[in-house]
Amino acid sequence: MEEALIKEIVKRVMDRVDYNMTIPIEASARHVHLSQNxxxxxxxxEYKMSKKKDLSQPGQFQYKERVTLIGPKGVIKGVAILGPAREKTxxxxxxxxxxxxxxxxxxxxSGKLKDSDSLFIMAGKVVIEAKESVIIAKRHIHMTPRDAxxxxxxxxxxxxxxxxxxxxxxxEDVLVRVSSRYKLSMHIDFDEANAADYKEGIFGEIILQSISMD
Known part of the structure; x- marks a missing residue:
C-alpha cells in the first residue's frame, strides 16, 4: 500500500509541467485566404465584406461570408474566409x-504555393478557378522573438x-515561425487535432529541438 502511494506521488511529480515553457495549441479548420482580385x-x-470576429494572431480575422470548394470528386460547402486579402489566394x-x-x-x-494543387471556388452563382492555391498546412508554431x-x-x-x-x-517536424507580429500558439489541422483528442485549452511542450529548415 505504501509502495503504491509512493509510486503515485512520484508519477504526479514527474507529470508536473512548467507552464511558463508550454505552448497553447489551436485547431485550424479548413479555410480560404482570398486575393483581392x-x-x-x-x-x-462594390461589395463590402463583413467582419465576423478577430482571430488569435494579431491583425487576422474571419469574414461572415462563406464559399464552396469544388474538386473533381466532391464539394465542401460553408468554408470560412480569413482576412485581410492576400497577394495570392x-x-x-x-x-x-x-x-x-x-x-x-x-x-x-503557408505562402509556398508553387506546384500546389488547384480547385474551383464558388460564392453564390459565381465560380472561379484557383490555380496552384491548395495546400495542407504544415503544422507550425507562431512565436515572438522574445518567445524564441x-x-x-x-x-x-x-x-x-x-x-x-x-x-x-x-x-515531429513542427515548424517554428518567429515574428514580432505573432502571438505564441501552435496550429494543427483537424486531422491532427482528432488524433490528439483535441479540446480547447490544451497545450504542448517542446521535447526535442532539431535543425533549421534553411
Whole structure:
C-alpha cells in the first residue's frame, strides 16, 4: 500500500509541467485566404465584406461570408474566409478534406504555393478557378522573438512537440515561425487535432529541438 502511494506521488511529480515553457495549441479548420482580385470576382467590386470576429494572431480575422470548394470528386460547402486579402489566394485543408474533393495537395508552409494543387471556388452563382492555391498546412508554431529567446529556438527551426491531452501524442517536424507580429500558439489541422483528442485549452511542450529548415 505504501509502495503504491509512493509510486503515485512520484508519477504526479514527474507529470508536473512548467507552464511558463508550454505552448497553447489551436485547431485550424479548413479555410480560404482570398486575393483581392478573387474576392472582387466572387462577390463584386462594390461589395463590402463583413467582419465576423478577430482571430488569435494579431491583425487576422474571419469574414461572415462563406464559399464552396469544388474538386473533381466532391464539394465542401460553408468554408470560412480569413482576412485581410492576400497577394495570392491560398486554400488550407486537411488530408480528409482533400480525399472528399478528389485532390492531392502538398504539405507546405503557408505562402509556398508553387506546384500546389488547384480547385474551383464558388460564392453564390459565381465560380472561379484557383490555380496552384491548395495546400495542407504544415503544422507550425507562431512565436515572438522574445518567445524564441525563452525557448532557445530560431526562426524556421523544426521541433518535436508533446501534446498534453487525454490522448497524448508527439508531433515531429513542427515548424517554428518567429515574428514580432505573432502571438505564441501552435496550429494543427483537424486531422491532427482528432488524433490528439483535441479540446480547447490544451497545450504542448517542446521535447526535442532539431535543425533549421534553411
Amino acid at each position: 478573387h474576392m472582387e470576382k466572387l462577390f463584386g467590386k 491560398q486554400v488550407e485543408i486537411s488530408k480528409t478534406d482533400a480525399r472528399i474533393l478528389g485532390i492531392d495537395p502538398p504539405i507546405r508552409e 529567446e525563452k525557448f532557445a529556438i530560431t526562426d524556421k527551426q523544426l521541433v518535436k512537440i508533446r501534446v498534453k491531452s487525454e490522448r497524448p501524442i508527439v508531433f
